Amino acid sequence: MPVIEWRDAGDGYQEATAAVPYDYAEPRGRSLPLHMVRLPAADPAHRIGTLFLNYGGPGYPAAATLRAGGQAMFPAEVLARYDLVGVDQRGTGQSSPVRCVDDPVELQALPYATGDDFPTTPVEEAEAIAQARRLAEACRARNGDLLDHIGTLPAARDLDVLRAALGDSRINLVGFSYGTFLGQVLANVFPDRVGALVLDGVVDPAWATGEDDSISWLRANADRGSAETLQEFFRSCAEAGPQRCAFAAGGDPERAYAELAERLRAEPLAVSVAGGPARPFGYAELTRLTFSAVGLYTAPLWPLFAELLQAASVGDTDTMAEVLAVVRQFAPPGLEDYPTANAAIACADTDNPDDPQRYRELADLHDESVAPYAGSPWAYGTLTCAFWHGQSTERHTGPWTTATRTPVLLISTRHDPATPYRSAVRVHDLLPDSALLIVDGVGHGALASSPCAMHLAGQYLLTGATPAAGTVCPQDRGPFDPPPAAPTEEPS
Template structure:
């Protein structure tokens, strides 16, 4: 007898949607030909705001090891009124392991936007030796004074936790739900709603730099954190000591676009993430075709056509994949696209991705399924339990609170359907996934008069290093990082010959790690245009330590990555 078929619960499916909705993640007025002239923000600096006093003590229980210290900084709600209403920014640090030879503080932002950065990671032991590692939750996020529109994350998911629509009726439902969410923010968010742009986060960062006693900033920004770095470098160019921007965003595309017509495109279409994901997928399929360890490999078969058949099957009806315990996960087209996009974040997840895609093929063709699909179902259930039980609030509106204030977007939600269809023609699935990621910006109620729109070429006291994966980045495309390096007053580009999202501190390339460490310690970046090779192929086995790093990076289960 066959075991009874048990289907995934709605809450697990909702969590799966949240897992595969990428945020990352979620403009220059003068450095791009024919670009619009950007108005200066009302405040360029911190307006004479008082430097906060940081009283370091134990971090909240369960957030970090005892080696970390935490504090809270009081900063202005509005830098137009620097001595007026204050909000709180949650700060954390890991003191330098060699305090006698300490250089200063190395600040870190993990991306998002809306990502909690209070507990900074040890990206390299050499940096932990010589720097206090300092992180913070940006204003409006997590343990800082939060932007909060809903009672809990499940209520937030009802408005903002949808996968991209594939039919007109689904589109109407998602637009209606999203508008309900943005209406809730208009009613419940409070004054922080109008003061969360990256420019204000950069001003907070400069106060934190002063609060720890550094004359100049040392900073590592990942993904969206590269935009924070770019804004800081242009608001405070004389205060840049060393800055690495890993997975660089084109700041023009992020904010306004290079022409007035670009403002009628959702920013998530403008930044080119769909094309980056398509490039990463093509690289994966090419490598898979040449490596016998890839389960999706099939000699004599065009893997691109094989992948397209999977998408076609999922478009027709959800692909039902049972596991050995009788659980069945229904893999709809948007979920398949989302899992593939998430797996492409780290080339070390290639074995998992090959297994996952083959499990879908097996299910479509009536063969026994492999275990990868069940592994993703399991991690979705873990996320559902973790999200449902978290004590602090970190809802998706904290992403939109930054991105929608930073960027120009259409006010008509119907424009998202048009942009998704156009983008999908070049990057099937990824175009719609990334375009609809920003749908709340159509009706977002906040406006920040102090957002920054350029220029981006103010000469910095020291060079800024930009990192990019030139074989495909599924969130921040390589071309965006290259443009960022060209726009900055003194930008240098270091490329990794690999696909994935991020290059430094992930145990991918000793060449990249050594170059970045030397830059932070000695102040000298590699020559512009330097290219590094990865130390392993995508299908090489991963040891336990590297597996933990990769799992934290991709969001995939360690067991799936370790095989």
């Protein structure tokens, strides 16, 4: 068991490094250091225990993300009674990160391999395949068998080791997006040792494995969730009108988007952001941005996204540059190695086609008949896995129906563009005694946008009580609702 020695990290936070087994098949062999950040409970005399955080990705650095905003994550009563702990999952952040190039800036030359772009022509297709092969080979050459010891089941074992080292009898976790898959693995592998599990933005476990030649995120219906949320964007934008949604200026946002997409396919715009060189903004850039954290993922940014779409539709590249410069400010911290960490975990954990041509076949099929605009972005996100030289030495691919010692709380918005509501319903059906809390709103993840959901999640963390079946929370405000009026003083 590792000895954890916390040291001051400033602003009330602490940090530490814990050594866990590199390979759980040889627990007394070499070790792997995990980087951790902790926000200690404000009322240690009434402390419940440790609450681990996983922010998804896979590959987001939990330590840096907690350090950046942990004090505002939960109600005061939760912060009083839990130590919040962000552990950089093995292969991410500062926990033996998977690094495949000398400088992360070099990854910008591999946009097809890192998921920042996807091909739309045969020439681009050939380049995408070449980039994916090149990145996979570079990752293996630089990281060796580390790639075989990265994945969700090893990460779950790590949390169990850390739980014991921190003196806790139960593993408590709040997982977002991919973090909900980690939570499901914990629930099914350690059902007697899990405590409170809050899973927000629920991943269908079909993400891990499925039919031969199927793609992970398509199996998990991420493309369907994206397409359905885009339809909700069109509906709510038209309802809000051009005063609150700039893209409603022509009266029909859905038609305007289709026209813009076709125009950008034929002739991309050239956009220069923050004085940098002009770069093409074409069909792939449009759809990648649409299904991202600065597009449909984040409800408060929908008006800004609508402004960008309207500017693109009239060819106003200056306004596009201004909006893109603003949205770049919303990037989470510590993401330099994120693309390669994401590939390492996703390719280790999931079954994907070895034939690179299969990605185009499935992308076209889903674009045309399953999820317009969304098939290609999600299908090509795992192209590098076709050439990946690494497979986790241990994976959990089921069962997903194990009864846990305590109930699991699942949370989903009605319209989630990455982890659709239907996935939360499926996992609710799979996990005995789980509770499903619905937020009647939009965006990827629900807790941050619904005080009602946050309150109920807080009560669950403090007491173990789950919301009544069928509970639906409102979102704080709709994406195009006017901002609340500033308070005014009454005349004395």
